Structures are given as C-alpha cells and as structure tokens.
Amino acid sequence: MTAAADVLTAVPSREPARHSVTTRVVIYGLLIVFAIIYLLPLVVMVMTSLKPLQEVTGGNMFWLPQDLTFEPWTKAWGTACVGLTCEGLKGYVWNSVKMVIPAVLISSLLGALNGYVLTKWRFPGHKLVFGMMLFACFIPFQSVLIPMATILGKLGGIGQTLTEATGSSFGFGNPTVNLVLVHVVYGLGFTTLFFRNYYETFPTELIKAAQIDGAGFFQIFRRILLPNSTPIFIVTVIYQFTNIWNDFLFGSTFAAGDSAPMTVALYNIVNTSTGVIEYNVNMAAAIIAAAPTLVVYILAGRYFVRGLMAGAVKG
Amino acid sequence: MSTLEIRSLRKKYGSLEILKGIDISLEKGGFLVLVGPSGCGKSTLLNSIAGLESITSGEIRIGGQVVNDLHPSKRDIAMVFQSYALYPNMSVGENMAFGMEMRRVPKPERDKAVAAVAKTLQLEHLLDRRPSQLSGGQRQRVAMGRALVRQPQVFLFDEPLSNLDAKLRVDMRVEIKRLHQQTGTTIVYVTHDQIEAMTLATKIAVLKDGELQQVGSPYEIYNSPNNLFVADFMGSPAMNLLEGKVTRSNGGRQIVLERHDHASIVLPVPASADEAKLSDGAKVIFGIRPEAVNDKESVDRNAKAVATFDATVEIVEPAGSDTYVVTRAAGKELTARMRAETPVVVGQNHTFAFNLDKAVLFDPQTSRRI
Numbered sequence: 001m002t003a004a005a006d007v008l009t010a011v012p013s014r015e016p017a018r019h020s021v022t023t024r025v026v027i028y029g030l031l032i033v034f035a036i037i038y039l040l041p042l043v044v045m046v047m048t049s050l051k052p053l054q055e056v057t058g059g060n061m062f063w064l065p066q067d068l069t070f071e072p073w074t075k076a077w078g079t080a081c082v083g084l085t086c087e088g089l090k091g092y093v094w095n096s097v098k099m100v101i102p103a104v105l106i107s108s109l110l111g112a113l114n115g116y117v118l119t120k121w122r123f124p125g126h127k128l129v130f131g132m133m134l135f136a137c138f139i140p141f142q143s144v145l146i147p148m149a150t151i152l153g154k155l156g157g158i159g160q161t162l163t164e165a166t167g168s169s170f171g172f173g174n175p176t177v178n179l180v181l182v183h184v185v186y187g188l189g190f191t192t193l194f195f196r197n198y199y200e201t202f203p204t205e206l207i208k209a210a211q212i213d214g215a216g217f218f219q220i221f222r223r224i225l226l227p228n229s230t231p232i233f234i235v236t237v238i239y240q241f242t243n244i245w246n247d248f249l250f251g252s253t254f255a256a257g258d259s260a261p262m263t264v265a266l267y268n269i270v271n272t273s274t275g276v277i278e279y280n281v282n283m284a285a286a287i288i289a290a291a292p293t294l295v296v297y298i299l300a301g302r303y304f305v306r307g308l309m310a311g312a313v314k315g
Numbered sequence: 316m317s318t319l320e321i322r323s324l325r326k327k328y329g330s331l332e333i334l335k336g337i338d339i340s341l342e343k344g345g346f347l348v349l350v351g352p353s354g355c356g357k358s359t360l361l362n363s364i365a366g367l368e369s370i371t372s373g374e375i376r377i378g379g380q381v382v383n384d385l386h387p388s389k390r391d392i393a394m395v396f397q398s399y400a401l402y403p404n405m406s407v408g409e410n411m412a413f414g415m416e417m418r419r420v421p422k423p424e425r426d427k428a429v430a431a432v433a434k435t436l437q438l439e440h441l442l443d444r445r446p447s448q449l450s451g452g453q454r455q456r457v458a459m460g461r462a463l464v465r466q467p468q469v470f471l472f473d474e475p476l477s478n479l480d481a482k483l484r485v486d487m488r489v490e491i492k493r494l495h496q497q498t499g500t501t502i503v504y505v506t507h508d509q510i511e512a513m514t515l516a517t518k519i520a521v522l523k524d525g526e527l528q529q530v531g532s533p534y535e536i537y538n539s540p541n542n543l544f545v546a547d548f549m550g551s552p553a554m555n556l557l558e559g560k561v562t563r564s565n566g567g568r569q570i571v572l573e574r575h576d577h578a579s580i581v582l583p584v585p586a587s588a589d590e591a592k593l594s595d596g597a598k599v600i601f602g603i604r605p606e607a608v609n610d611k612e613s614v615d616r617n618a619k620a621v622a623t624f625d626a627t628v629e630i631v632e633p634a635g636s637d638t639y640v641v642t643r644a645a646g647k648e649l650t651a652r653m654r655a656e657t658p659v660v661v662g663q664n665h666t667f668a669f670n671l672d673k674a675v676l677f678d679p680q681t682s683r684r685i
Contacts, residue, residue: 203398203400205396205397205398205400206400206402208365208367208387208394208396208400209394209396209400209402209461210402210413211367211386211387211388212365212367212387212388212392212393212394212414213388213413213414213417214388214414214417214418215388215413215417219417223402223413224402224404227404228403228404
C-alpha cells in the first residue's frame with residue numbers, strides 16, 4: 001500500500017503552465033477530437049440499441065432515436081435466438097459469471113502464493129522456475145488448444161468413471177470447471193509475474209519479524225503478505241477478469257451449447273443466418289457483454305494505474 | 316552461566332567465509348555490542364543468533380541450550396530490526412501482541428502484557444494507531460515494545476537507530492540504556508556507530524572481515540586496543556597513529572618520532588608497552604588519543620609520564636565544548652583535543668604535551684599491540 005503511495009508522491013509535480021491561450025486551445029481541441037473519435041462507436045452502439053429495427057435500417061445511424069425503445073435490450077437478454085434455443089443471453093451471462101469468478105480468484109491467489117515463494121522462500125533454481133512461468137505469458141493461445149483438449153478429454157474420462165462408480169462426477173468433465181482450469185493455468189504466468197514483482201519490493205524484514213514471532217509459512221502469507229497486497233491484487237483481478245470474461249477461443253473450443261460462455265453466445269446471436277439481422281438487438285447484446293469489464297474498471301481503475309506503476313518503477 | 320554462548324562459529328556462502336570462527340559469551344543482563352565496518356559480518360552474526368541464517372559449523376547456546384537447529388521462534392529471542400519491521404496492516408497493539416497470538420497465548424493475558432509494556436514505553440495512547448501514523452521515534456519504541464512484551468532471554472537489535480535523525484538518535488540511545496538498566500535484559504546490539512557502541516555496551520566485540528578483533532569492556536577497547544584496526548576504528552576523532560623508531564640511549568630505550576621542520580620528538584617507552592618485545596632500530600607505531608595530547612598546563616595532573624614538544628599549529632577547529640588543534644608529527648597529522656579557550660594561533664608554534672600513560676605502541680608488521 002505504502003509502496004504505491006510512495007511512487008505517486010515521487011512523481012515530480014508538473015511545471016506551472018506557462019502556455020499561451022492558443023496552445024491551450026490547440027491542446028484541448030485535439031483532446032476533444034480524439035475523445036469524439038474514440039467515443040463515437042460506443043455512442044452509435046448505445047443509440048442503435050435504443051431504436052426500433054425499422055429506424056435502424058431506414059434512417060441515419062447518427063440520428064438520435066426518434067422512437068425510444070428498450071425492446072432490443074429485453075430481447076437480447078431474454079428472447080434472442082442463440083443457435084436453436086431462443087432464450088437470450090441471460091443463461092450464458094450466468095455461465096460466464098460461474099466461470100470467471102472462481103477462475104479469477106484461484107489464479108490470483110495462486111499467483112500471490114507463487115510470488116511469495118519466489119521472493120521470500122527462495123530455493124535453488126528459483127530464477128529458472130520463474131523464467132519458465134513467464135514463458136506461459138508468451139505462448140500463443142492457439143498452440144495449447146490440442147494438448148489442452150487431450151488433458152480435458154482425460155479428465156472427462158475420469159468424470160465418467162466416477163459417475164458410474166459413485167453417481168457423481170465431482171466436477172470432472174464439467175465444461176465450466178474445464179474452462180476454470182484452462183483459465184487458471186493460462187493466467188498463472190501473468191498473476192505470478194505481477195505478484196512476484198510486487199513482493200520483490202516487500203520488506204523481507206517483515207517476514208523475518210513474523211518468523212521470530214512464530215508465524216508459519218501460511219500464517220505469514222495470510223496475516224502479513226495478503227493484507228498488504230491490495231493494490232496488486234486489484235490489478236491482477238482487473239487483468240484476469242477482463243481476459244477471462246472476454247475470452248472467446250477457449251470458450252468456443254471447450255464449452256459448446258448450453259454451457260458456452262457469454263462471448264460465444266454473443267457470436268452466435270450476431271452470426272445468426274436466418275431472418276433479418278437485428279442490429280439493435282446485436283448492439284444491446286454487445287453492450288451487455290462488455291458491461292461487466294467496464295464496471296470493474298471504473299470501480300477499481302484508480303488502483304490499476306497505481307499498481308501497475310508500482311510494478312513498473314520498482315519491479 | 317552465560318545466557319548466550321557462541322563457540323567457534325563459522326558461516327560460509329559457497330567458498331566465501333563470512334564468519335571465521337567467532338567465540339563470544341555474554342552473561343545474564345549483559346549488553347553486548349557488535350561493531351565493525353560494513354560487510355564485517357556483524358549482521359550475519361546477529362542473524363545466526365536469531366536463527367534467520369543457518370551456520371556452517373560451531374555452536375550457539377542460549378540459556379545453556381544448543382539452538383543451532385532450532386527455528387527462530389523457538390530460541391527464546393526477540394529482535395528489533397533496522398526498519399522496525401512493524402506489520403503495516405495491524406495496529407500498534409496488534410503488532411505487539413502478534414508473537415503471543417502465534418503462540419496461542421489467551422487474549423486476556425496478551426492484553427495484560429501489552430498494557431504493561433505500553434506503560435513502560437509510554438505507548439498507551441498509541442495502541443490503536445497504525446504504524447504509518449507514527450513518527451520515527453514512536454515506531455522505534457513500538458518495535459522495542461514488540462520485543463519486550465514476550466520477555467525473551469535475549470534481545471537482538473539490528474542497527475535500530477540508524478534510520479533516525481541525529482537528535483532523536485541520541486534520545487533513543489539514552490532510552491535504550493535506561494530500558495536496559497530498568498529491566499536488566501540481556502541484549503546483543505549491532506551497530507557501525509562506535510559512539511553507540513561505547514555508550515551502550517557492557518561488552519564490545521569489534522569485528523573485521525568476519526574475524527573478532529577484540530572483545531572487552533568499552534574501557535579496555537578504548538584504552539588498550541589489541542591492534543591498529545581497533546585503535547583506528549574506535550574513538551572520534553580517531554587515535555593518532557604515528558610512525559616512530561626504537562633507539563637506545565643511556566641504558567634505556569626510547570621512541571623517536573622524526574620530523575622535518577622541527578627537532579625529532581624523543582619519548583620514553585609508554586608504560587603500557589612490553590619493553591622486552593622492543594628491539595633497537597625497529598619501527599613502531601605510536602598511538603595516542605587526541606585527548607591525551609594537550610597543553611603543557613592542562614595535561615592530566617595525575618599523569619605519571621608526560622613528554623612535551625613544540626609544533627606548528629596547522630588547523631584550529633573550535634567544537635564548542637573542546638577545540639581540536641591539528642598539527643604535524645612524523646609526517647602525519649596529529650590531532651589534539653584541548654580546552655575550548657586554549658590560546659592557539661594558526662601558523663604559530665605551540666607547546667604540546669603527550670600524556671604517555673595513555674599512549675600505546677603497535678608493531679607495524681603484525682599491526683598488534685606491543
């Protein structure tokens with residue numbers, strides 16, 4: 001916590017502005033122009049999603065809605081057709097939530113534990129291990145699809161055996177559990193990197209003091225390290241949440257049909273080949289799909305910048 | 316029986332030997348200060364006692380029990396760190412109670428112990444604050460409180476004052492000394508500040524390059540340093556170390572300090588030196604503390620052997636309570652510590668006096684005291 005604060009205060013304050021009025025006009029003018037360029041797609045999306053279909057297909061897309069309606073939103077949420085079923089996005093959003101929350105929490109906690117071991121309980125070869133974990137950050141998603149499919153297939157086999165023997169698969173072979181596993185494994189490289197760099201600057205004397213006080217490995221982790229990791233925890237959560245929520249490749253490969261995450265469902269809604277293309281519904285669905293990451297960023301974005309700076313300057 | 320006993324302790328990192336056979340013992344209630352320049356191994360020694368670093372060979376006993384392989388928490392020690400190492404997420408009270416909490420001491424007992432120590436250290440009004448809301452001196456006191464509250468056999472201090480500003484450092488030094496006198500605890504204290512070492516210790520151990528140079532009371536270390544390193548390291552301003560030569564005249568031996576611009580200074584052999592070990596013509600290092608170099612009038616009246624000589628005053632440094640006068644002898648600067656009102660003028664001759672009772676001789680080859 002203090003590390004991040006130190007970094008902020010260490011940034012030298014700007015020189016008092018001595019620019020003339022014209023420079024200022026130019027600067028703000030450019031900023032406004034770029035803000036418009038970046039915001040325009042979102043504005044069009046929101047406006048389109050609030051228009052009835054004939055207004056979208058017939059009119060100018062930059063016009064404000066003449067006949068304001070929330071019907072596309074309710075349709076996208078409740079009745080739009082995804083593949084053969086027409087129950088909207090809601091079930092798939094729930095799928096994504098069930099996947100993203102455990103995946104984010106598990107990968108963040110494991111990353112913290114890794115960072116703790118790699119900085120405070122160093123063992124011979126710790127650099128090699130960390131290097132190999134970093135490798136996970138650079139492996140393209142596509143290259144792990146087939147080996148991952150093999151492993152998930154094996155797990156599915158175990159699930160089947162368990163079901164035959166005990167009547168329950170204990171989660172083996174469950175598509176949501178599979179996706180959680182895939183995202184945890186794939187995210188570990190990043191979360192470990194974040195936490196290792198953060199804990200690198202964490203005072204080792206605190207760990208020594210706790211050792212003398214009689215705290216064990218996990219007690220130190222839980223009582224000393226974790227309570228002082230808020231900034232980096234938030235960074236990791238935002239990063240992981242955005243990645244996992246927005247993932248399409250793993251979702252479409254490993255979870256089909258009813259258990260598909262929301263991104264896959266969105267794709268299916270937009271790509272439907274029967275009937276007219278309902279742009280307004282598509283836009284509403286896309287905004288619904290993007291909303292959670294936006295909310296997370298708005299709520300915790302302040303920490304995101306701080307945490308990243310702490311890592312950048314001191315790590 | 317000694318509370319802390321260290322026998323032929325060695326510590327190696329690969330082929331690099333950090334501690335080369337340390338033997339120290341400390342009686343109950345003693346205050347041992349480990350002092351030496353950076354990288355001399357004093358912090359490693361302290362960490363070895365704490366159990367934060369493993370040792371290669373040797374033995375560490377605390378209260379008679381060999382603790383070589385015991386976990387730090389089982390050694391009955393407490394440590395005060397240089398950075399204080401207060402847990403930032405806990406209040407002062409929680410910080411102090413954490414060790415007992417980990418040892419499953421019931422809460423009422425913990426609260427009682429914390430309250431008692433908080434009273435001794437005047438921390439009562441701070442118990443609910445976070446470390447970030449405290450000043451440097453307060454944090455220091457909390458760190459000591461956290462150590463005290465457990466009532467261990469040995470307290471370890473790792474340069475606890477080096478993060479404080481000069482004035483606060485003096486205050487805390489007094490406070491630590493008072494605490495030691497009141498509670499009679501056994502303390503091992505690491506510092507590179509020789510004034511801290513002199514003022515606090517009942518026993519000083521001077522280390523250099525992983526070897527013990529000398530262990531003794533502050534008086535012994537200051538007045539009879541074992542070798543040139545200890546002589547030079549302890550004391551501020553440092554001891555004057557001048558090159559001289561042993562000569563023989565009318566039956567007795569003398570020490571001659573040669574000078575270019577003045578006549579050589581001829582001195583009798585100081586009482587501290589073993590005359591039998593001197594050979595004619597041999598080179599020696601003549602060591603004398605600045606306070607043993609003075610005016611003819613203000614040299615110690617009880618001194619048995621005094622030698623006077625004239626020399627040109629090069630620099631005068633008034634320090635308020637004293638005046639440091641720098642002159643030259645045997646090709647080196649010679650600092651004298653004189654009364655504040657001493658009438659000396661730069662560039663003029665002045666008569667100085669050596670109090671030879673306080674002088675020591677060293678062998679330049681072995682650098683050991685003769």
